[in-house]
Amino acid sequence: MSMKYVDEYRDAELAKRIAEEIARLSEGKPLKLMEVCGGHTHTIYKHGVEDILPPNIDLIHGPGCPVCVLPMGRIDDAIAIARMENVIFTTFGDMMRVPGSHGSLLDAKAEGADVRFVYSPLDAFKLARQYPDKQVVFFAIGFETTAPSTAVTLLRARAEGIKNFSIFCNHVTIIPAMKAILDSPDLRLDGFIGPGHVSMVIGMRPYTFVARQHHKPVVIAGFEPLDIIQSVYMIVKQISEGRAEIENQYTRVVRPEGNVKALEAMARTMELRPFFEWRGLGFITHSALKLRSEYADWDAELRYEVPGLRVADPKSCQCGEVLKGVIKPWECKVFGTACTPETPIGTCMVSPEGACAAYFNYGRFSMASERTRLHIGPEITTHR
Template identity: 80%
Template structure:
């Protein structure tokens, strides 16, 4: 396939749905899409409505903004409020609530907070303002960690000392392991994250098939990609197989992106433990800068509170991130918590499950149930 239209071919999709229906007849199959990008495709294109009732798609912790605990947001705000600091971040972190407000609120109060499209944009600012300290809020799974690594290497090579990284990169494999250890969450298989796998490859997922006897299919992000991935999972289950399959072969290679992995290994190492929103502390699940890059480590350069902050009691983002509930089952979804007035991160991020359902799915659900749309 060469063009976008081919990935939305109605005839191909319908034929796959018929096969999924046939293979899953009389069963109840629960599949988790790990990546928030998949969640948005599923809602935007009504994929869950195309699939038979035998298939239940649940949403995992694949949104890096969503899994960041509130205490780390407070740390970021503390750095941003420091004198002579230009604090830079991706746009979807601006409105994520901490315990006393967001980065957007800090900017309104006078902090110099700017959104950027790349850490290289932040490094450019450090060159432009040598008298200021420029900090980049590094978040994301292995998808975005290589860009942070390359920027660090460039800062080191150029000797730019007024630039630092507040590192919050997380790793997908420990999160999947934590989900598989959940006693009350019975999953039959996984739609694997395509963008992360572009970096790490397919080999790290073998434990899912070997140790937990569950299939996983690495998927692309177009509607036909996801439908085909569901078909591949259902076919494996019908044949009693548990394998790692790669549907996203046009992008993902078994060994991943070797140069990206090398850049990450040169600049970062595993944290012993890291807190995830709604999932608690997970060992070896996040990255920090190596000691040789201490000069560019914002956590060492600035004073941060480093205090654990509990999520608001009304917010059920944790259950959504673990796939325990659907977004609309949260008690404040669409009422107290909306994209304009978010309580939890799942409603803020462009990859959050609550934002996806609010933007694309809530009217379909209310039309079927006769409820009044919120």
């Protein structure tokens, strides 16, 4: 596809033609494809992509929402730091309402903690310059997409000798999560829609194990409806031809080698943790980043004593199963009743990248359940 304008990526007639080709190639064979990234999940729900694809193609929503995969214990640790004297605690907006075991960062703010939302770690760093008598902590979350901005800010803090700034590092890495899903006994997948933004940083090579060891195709995809539909077509074409390769649909952004400078900045400032707990997936080895020892002066985990406890999710919440792709959001027993974006029980209902929030916000759950009940075929939706 060679396109210049966003409307071209939302052409309903072209989508329908590609969907017909997908149906022809797949011959009605049931296929489960996981879109790893929460941004893809958002596009799928918003634009009704599932309704355009043939009914034998089942899109499984993966753990690619960085807010959603943080376990409750790490939220409690963040709140504990935020409540400390003389601390300005900074975070991205969607982390404010994520529930810990005793409330959220927004609750802590309401009770007097100095919690501020920022758009980037650099914003937090500017606050440290502005308030030299305060300790400014940045709650660093995200996959490899956001880790470079944290790394660059750390390099700058060290170069300028700003010591009242620190990072509470919760960056996670996508490849170990994909390995954990592939090794999971309760889910069988036929292919992956690869994450576009993560791949912009890490490139294509890290996914090679999926094709070589597990014989599953991966197609790195963009974020418009036709990007995803074309990626599904590319996966189905590989399967129909008996191939399992790593392909790049998102060539306008993703290079095979990734972003070398971003990777260098990360390597200089961070290293892999021996293990890290993921909501729904448990402890995964080498699946998250921490600051290197030479950046200990900017490491909030070393600077502050935090509870560091493992906290179980509320029994009513099935966020873990949603993140693993074992159930769809509307199959959770509290979805849309006790758990809504205004009163979230689990993280998947908080972040706009969370599958439950996307389902709820776009009303996809009612359509999906009705279609399942009535066995209605896919309908064409236009979004222009």
